[in-house]
Amino acid sequence: MSVSIPVAEESDAIESFWRSLRFFSIYRLSIALLFLVAALVFGDTISLGTQDARLFDRVAAVYLLLAIAFLVALLRRPRHFNLQLSVQVAVDIAALTLMMFASGGQKSGIAILLLVVVAGAALVGQGRMTLFYAALATVAMLLEESWRALTWDADPADFVRTGIISIAFFGTAIIARLLAQKVVANETLARERGRELNDQLRISERIIRDMEDGVLVVDGEGRVRQLNPRAEALLDVKAADGAELARFSSGLAERYRTWSAQPVEMVEMLRQESGRLLRVRYLPSAESGGQALIYLEDMERIQSQAQQLKLAALGRLTANMAHEIRNPLAAISHAAELLVEEDTDPLHQRLARIIHDNTRRLNRLVTEVLELGRRDRAQPEVLRWQVFLSGFLEELALHDASAAMRVRVGEGDVELRFDRGHLYRVLWNLLGNALRHASAANGAVRLEARTATAANCVELHIIDDGPGVDEAQRNQVFEPFFTTHGAGTGLGLYIARELCEASGARLELLDEKPGAHFRITAEGVACH
Known part of the structure; x- marks a missing residue:
C-alpha cells in the first residue's frame, strides 16, 4: 500500500x-x-x-x-x-x-x-x-x-x-x-x-502584539508569562517574560493579589506613579491553570478618541451651518454699507458700524469653520524653516510693522515636511495670540527650531513673555469655541491643532513659566 x-x-x-x-x-x-x-x-x-x-x-x-x-x-x-x-x-x-x-x-x-x-x-x-x-x-x-x-x-x-x-x-x-x-x-x-494550533498561536500573538490596548498574561504566582509591546509602553517598563508583575507595576501587582482571592471579571481604574490613568480589566481563565488576562487601556487615549468623534460630528454640523449663514450675512453687510452711504444721521451711522463690525466677526467665524473642512486636503512638502519664516515675517511686517519688531527668531535651522499653507495658517494664529498677550518689548515673542529627541523629528517653539495660560484653562485651550478674548471666535487653536495633525505633526501647550509656550513636533528631513 x-x-x-x-x-x-x-x-x-x-x-x-x-x-x-x-x-x-x-x-x-x-x-x-x-x-x-x-x-x-x-x-x-x-x-x-x-x-x-x-x-x-x-x-x-x-x-x-x-x-x-x-x-x-x-x-x-x-x-x-x-x-x-x-x-x-x-x-x-x-x-x-x-x-x-x-x-x-x-x-x-x-x-x-x-x-x-x-x-x-x-x-x-x-x-x-x-x-x-x-x-x-x-x-x-x-x-x-x-x-x-x-x-x-x-x-x-x-x-x-x-x-x-x-x-x-x-x-x-x-x-x-x-x-x-x-x-x-x-x-x-x-x-x-x-500545524493549525501553531498557526492559531502565531495569529493570536500577532493580534495581541498589534493591539492598541496593553495585554498581560499572568499566572497564579503573579508572574507575567506573556505581554505585548503596548503593555510595556503603558507601564513604561521592559522586562523578560516570566518576571514578577511587581517589576512592571507595584500598584498593579497589589491590585492583582487582591483580585486573585476572588477571580471574577472586574474593571477598575489605576493611576500610575507617572500620573497616567489606566483602565484595568481582569479576566480569569479557569481552563489555564489559574492564569489570568489583564487588559490595560490608556484613559487619555479613550477620552481623546471620544473627543475626536464629538468634534468631528460638531465640525460637520458647523460646516453645514456656515454655508447656510454666509449668504444672508453678506446681504446684511451690504445693506449696512448702503445705510452708511445714504443716511448721515450720527446715530444711524454708529448703528450701521455696529452691524458692519459684527457681520465681519460672523464672517470670520464662518471662514474659520470652513477651514475645518480643508484639513484632509493637506499636501506636505519639504520646507526649510529659515527660508519659510523669512517670507512669513515679511508679510507680517507689511501687515503690522511694530508686531514684526517684537518677534525674535532663533538661529537654528531645520528642514521639515509640512503643508505650506497649513503651516502659514498655524503660525499666523499662534503668533497672533502670542503678540496679543506679550509685552511691547522687542523680542517679546521667540520663534525657535530644535532637533527633537525622537528619530527624524523636529520641534518648532513659539514662546511669549506674557502672563501665560491659567492652570484651570489649560485643558480647554484646544477645544472649539473656547476663548478668553472678547472678539475671538474660539476656533483658532483648535483649527491650528487640526491642521498640524493633517500634516502628521503635533501641537502642544507646554507647562512652562513665564508666558505661554507652544510646541509643534513635525516630521523632519535633515537637521543643521
Whole structure:
C-alpha cells in the first residue's frame, strides 16, 4: 500500500519511518546475538541446531554480521527506505527459515519469530508491501518443509501446520496493515492539528502584539508569562517574560493579589506613579491553570478618541451651518454699507458700524469653520524653516510693522515636511495670540527650531513673555469655541491643532513659566 504524505509534512513523516526502522534493526541485532550466544554457550542442551548445528552456527553468525551492517547503514546513510526495509525483511525470513530447518522445523518455535517479522515489517513500513512480506514468509516456510521432507523423514501433519502458520502470516499482515493505516491517519491528523494550533498561536500573538490596548498574561504566582509591546509602553517598563508583575507595576501587582482571592471579571481604574490613568480589566481563565488576562487601556487615549468623534460630528454640523449663514450675512453687510452711504444721521451711522463690525466677526467665524473642512486636503512638502519664516515675517511686517519688531527668531535651522499653507495658517494664529498677550518689548515673542529627541523629528517653539495660560484653562485651550478674548471666535487653536495633525505633526501647550509656550513636533528631513 502506498501512503500519501503532504509536502509540508513529508520531512516529519520520513523521519518517523527511519526512526521505526532503526528500532526494528535493534530488535534484529538482539535476536541474532541471542541465537549466536545461545548456540555457542548452551550447545546441545537446548533445541536450537539439533538437526544441523554447524548450519545453525554459521547462519546465526552471518545473521549477526548482517544485522550490524544494516544498523550501521541506517545510522550513516539513511536513504532508499523501501529498498532497505525489503532487503532486511528478506534477510530475516531467509535466516530464520534456515535456522528453523537446522533446528528440526516448526517444533523449534522459530516460526513464531517469522510472525513477528511480518507484523514488524507491516508496522515499520506503515502498510507498504505488507502482503508481499507475508507471501515471502509463506514461500520460505513451504520450501523449508518441502526440503526437510525430501532430505529427512517428515510428518505429513507438518504440512498442515505450515498451512495454518501461512494463514497466520496473512492474517497478521492484514491486521498490521489496518493498524498501520490507522497509525498513519492519526499521525497525519496530529500533524495537521499541530500545524493549525501553531498557526492559531502565531495569529493570536500577532493580534495581541498589534493591539492598541496593553495585554498581560499572568499566572497564579503573579508572574507575567506573556505581554505585548503596548503593555510595556503603558507601564513604561521592559522586562523578560516570566518576571514578577511587581517589576512592571507595584500598584498593579497589589491590585492583582487582591483580585486573585476572588477571580471574577472586574474593571477598575489605576493611576500610575507617572500620573497616567489606566483602565484595568481582569479576566480569569479557569481552563489555564489559574492564569489570568489583564487588559490595560490608556484613559487619555479613550477620552481623546471620544473627543475626536464629538468634534468631528460638531465640525460637520458647523460646516453645514456656515454655508447656510454666509449668504444672508453678506446681504446684511451690504445693506449696512448702503445705510452708511445714504443716511448721515450720527446715530444711524454708529448703528450701521455696529452691524458692519459684527457681520465681519460672523464672517470670520464662518471662514474659520470652513477651514475645518480643508484639513484632509493637506499636501506636505519639504520646507526649510529659515527660508519659510523669512517670507512669513515679511508679510507680517507689511501687515503690522511694530508686531514684526517684537518677534525674535532663533538661529537654528531645520528642514521639515509640512503643508505650506497649513503651516502659514498655524503660525499666523499662534503668533497672533502670542503678540496679543506679550509685552511691547522687542523680542517679546521667540520663534525657535530644535532637533527633537525622537528619530527624524523636529520641534518648532513659539514662546511669549506674557502672563501665560491659567492652570484651570489649560485643558480647554484646544477645544472649539473656547476663548478668553472678547472678539475671538474660539476656533483658532483648535483649527491650528487640526491642521498640524493633517500634516502628521503635533501641537502642544507646554507647562512652562513665564508666558505661554507652544510646541509643534513635525516630521523632519535633515537637521543643521
